Amino acid sequence: MLGRAALLARCWASGGLMIGHKDTTRTVLDAFTAIQKSGRAKKLGRDLYQVANTSLWALATAAGLWFLCNIPEIRKNQARIEALRILETVDESRRFCAKWSAKPGAAEHTECVQDLQEIREKERNRILSDLQVL
Secondary structure, eight states, rough: OOOOOHHHHHHHHTTEEEEEHHHHHHHHHHHHHHHHHHHHHHHHHHHHHHHHHHHHHHHHHHHHOOOOOOOHHHHHHHHHHHHHHHHHHHHHHHHHHHTTTTTSSHHHHHHHHHHHHHHHHHHHHHHHHHHHHH
């Protein structure tokens, strides 16, 4: 006499498994019941858990190593971005003060740039204080 799993395999191979067919559904349920009773389902569950756990730990380790290896590059990029921001601010200040007839190098230009820096610093402090409230 064929076991339930063997019967399921033979039924599948012969094309006898049709979704919704009464006998097929019963055969499939019987096969799953047989697998559960034999302990293979628990072993499969443990094996799948072990593979997933190991994979996630490997992924976390690789991500950590990648981050550690790229810290110097991240810091270089931050410094480069900060330098670009400073250059943009200086250029913006120069253009703004030139727009209001303060020629570069003149006393009015220096006062204009200092006023702009003061305005920017006040706005920065307002934004930071707003963020601290949140």
